[in-house]
């Protein structure tokens with residue numbers, strides 16, 4: 001009996017690792033958290049590739065119902081699948097702590113997260129400062145701009161994650177995020193990088209000044225935005241590919 005916490009990658013059913021797939025196959029119950037991100041395939045695609053039925057765990061299940069999942073893991077093998085990597089949302093760190101406190105055996109299988117997939121832009125991961133999120137209801141929200149100013153002052157890149165509600169098919173888009181940042185005093189002439197549906201065949205990376213993103217429509221979601229800080233010449237050269 002154990003809890004398997006498994007990252008299933010960014011895009012579709014085939015992003016799982018062999019180790020992750022083997023653990024899913026040995027699980028009695030398979031949960032999928034489906035609120036911190038979204039895949040480019042359906043739940044039934046996952047079910048037929050994994051050969052298991054999937055129980056969807058929304059935010060309330062994970063934040064209020066962890067006890068039920070942990071109780072199940074004390075007598076059964078329970079797989080808890082996370083889109084991207086397991087610990088890129090703080091909620092899941094809480095789950096790991098609770099499992100340890102309850103002396104439940106845990107196996108962890110990592111996978112790619114948006115937090116490292118953004119390296120495909122050519123921006124060095126080591127040069128990123130604090131990551132921040134822009135919510136749907138951003139009026140009166142200043143934290144993302146404060147985080148950006150702080151990072152920028154130190155020469156660090158800033159990754160902005162954009163709010164999403166997959167169950168209602170709602171995604172904050174880069175165009176809206178650019179509007180928010182400009183309205184809140186970020187210079188509209190800063191070179192900015194937008195990314196959409198990273199990890200898929202349809203992924204897009206685009207580099208241009210912030211104000212040009214206001215009218216730019218990416219084909220797919222989810223999306224995120226980066227404002228680079230001080231760039232190494234290799235980063236600058238690489239970004240030319242996306243202009």
Ligand SMILES: C[S@@+](CC[C@H](N)C(=O)[O-])C[C@H]1O[C@@H](n2cnc3c(N)ncnc32)[C@H](O)[C@@H]1O
Pocket residue numbers: 010036037038082083084085086088089112113114115160161162163164195196197198199221222223224
């Ligand atoms: C909480 S984070 C993702 C956590 C996820 N567990 C992971 O490891 O990637 C969710 C946000 O990341 C960004 N994001 C996630 N997947 C993405 C992708 N494939 N392409 C672009 N942005 C993505 C979006 O801004 C989205 O709202």
